[in-house]
Amino acid sequence: MDIRDVAKRARVSTATVSRTVNRVATVDAQLAKRVWKAIDELGYYPNRQARALVSGRSRVFGLIVSEITNPFFPEIVQTFETLAVEHNYEILLTSTIHDPKRMELAVRRMIEGRVDGVAILTFGMEDELLEHLRFRNLPLVFIDVGPKAPRVSNIRVDYAHGIRQAVQHLAAMRHERIGFVTGPLKLRSAVARRDAFEESMREIGLTVKPEFIVQGDHRLEGGKLAFQKLHQLREQPTALLCSNDMTAIGVMRQAFELSIAVPQQLSVVGFDDTRLADFMIPPLTTIQMSQTELARLAFDALYKEVKRETPSPVGTEYHLKTQLVLRRSTTFPPNTTPAKSRTIAKGTKQNDTSTAD
Amino acid sequence: MDIRDVAKRARVSTATVSRTVNRVATVDAQLAKRVWKAIDELGYYPNRQARALVSGRSRVFGLIVSEITNPFFPEIVQTFETLAVEHNYEILLTSTIHDPKRMELAVRRMIEGRVDGVAILTFGMEDELLEHLRFRNLPLVFIDVGPKAPRVSNIRVDYAHGIRQAVQHLAAMRHERIGFVTGPLKLRSAVARRDAFEESMREIGLTVKPEFIVQGDHRLEGGKLAFQKLHQLREQPTALLCSNDMTAIGVMRQAFELSIAVPQQLSVVGFDDTRLADFMIPPLTTIQMSQTELARLAFDALYKEVKRETPSPVGTEYHLKTQLVLRRSTTFPPNTTPAKSRTIAKGTKQNDTSTAD
DNA sequence: AATGACATGGTAAACGTTTACTGCCATTGG
């Protein structure tokens, strides 16, 4: 069941079938109709491999993420896939699971698959592997950390904005002892978030106690451990910013074990605004970094680069904003008389799906 | 940079290079060494498309899920991918998002990609599309619902076991008014779960009030709505089994809005044991249906079928057990003096990661 | 009527592999 069968049945050449299928304008309407009819009757589906081989373009984009099981990524994968399908692309999905072997494998798979471009959304790709990929001068798109080079685009995330909003939000409610649970500090994004926090605190005239900054790992466990540590402090923070939602959930979870009520005794703010945030009890106030937008930018970057007749000399820079989303895990610090109703920093999103309040 | 360049550099024929790369035993060690050296020096990676085209096997398995953003699936995708990579397979991932168009597209993509087999993990594939797929007599694996046919395997899930455990667990704590929030009833799996619930209740001598069975949609919203409905009842259930974890979370979330304490005022049991269950506050008691095991079975089914020299006349049946996992969202009904410590049904897993209790 | 321009369809090469077949050489048995 190949193009030749179709050609035979429609009494045309394979070239005409090919042109018809690819909607080349120069084919006569009558013939095209015959061809489509034959295709339909035979149930013909073109062979992607053969197409790729001869045309030199596979219509596949690679997508490298760190872990699909990290709630941050499914949304991205979904959006990316939807976009891909719309443009008749396939996606070659790979997760590195923070494993150097898997990273190497990932690169190998991309090359063997002759992908037309790859989006690297791992927040910390080994540089050497990056070299391998760049070597082929494929269109590439990174988040945050990419090098400036031909055909490689970058999505720069403005971590500071959302974090500043969060700090202001907390400060407006008279929190003074505000802590921060970081991510793994080998990730540039984790460092950036922590730095933005310290910066915002300074801006607003609050001091950050070194012991209020404790390291997590962007996973549940790290959040739990971090809070346990914090809990042993003589003087404890009344509010905690976390480097991502998982961390915040870990904190809340551990607070629960220690019978500390969130938000009455402890305000918690997450980062990412994964869907989980709105699943939590109480719903988590967090800083949104739109996963769908991120996926969209990444796809666009690749797609545009593929479409270019001449490679971009130095890839495009994209920007992604962050923004505080108020839910229910923050309130006034304990032993405080609420002066007025809940303070809302300007530009903040009210995104509480609760039906009662 | 193709096989011919390698051949030239190693001073052998392309056949020898091919044999070396594919580890065919008949190639002389000396030559092989030369070939590997050349491969290394040139940075040669075989072209998957060309391989697929000539060999007739793409080494790609299709994986169709309903939504990657459903917390049930990331774990599956991850495991499936890991297995695939280990066996030098790629995966063509597709989500149908409950959209008939997407389903059709999914099938088309599978065929155009000439996948070697496909795992359909959607819990409700349109039958017509199934025909399309079966028509090609590809290895197929379904969960629950597959037809008996050559090369198509099935994973039968024993919903009843876990559900019976849950009902017994609740009954042992003297719950009598036990309700059930179903999934979308067009899904066979949702019907099976509900039926198993009713059956278990009958077995144990408890009556199920019709108004205690309300329909959800396997998503958060459905759970919320269901509980809202239940809450308006004059006489309310003291415990709720839910058709999946998302539903249970919706219930908990709505209970929170209505200031009803889980588990003190309402015991909640989920189904699936997604990672979310252990993120919740309180951690959700749920029925485990191992996602990694499921993925493993699915992959194995495909892989074995591909390896067979002659197609299996009627696919293999696999079985997946379910099992209650006790956490913290269930306890004695309100206004009850706990007779003894928490009752644990036999064969039940204690899987509470809490550090304090 | 002859010529040129243009529209449209066909022919065949090419894409990068695998693999059936062939051929060479060395070894072994009679």
Place this chain on the structure above:
DNA sequence: CCAATGGCAGTAAACGTTTACCATGTCATT
């Protein structure tokens, strides 16, 4: 010593498309 056998490498066809190039036919212009 010769024939048969077997191990191993090379030759070339094949996989299913796309597309450059060519051929043909039609129409308008002179």
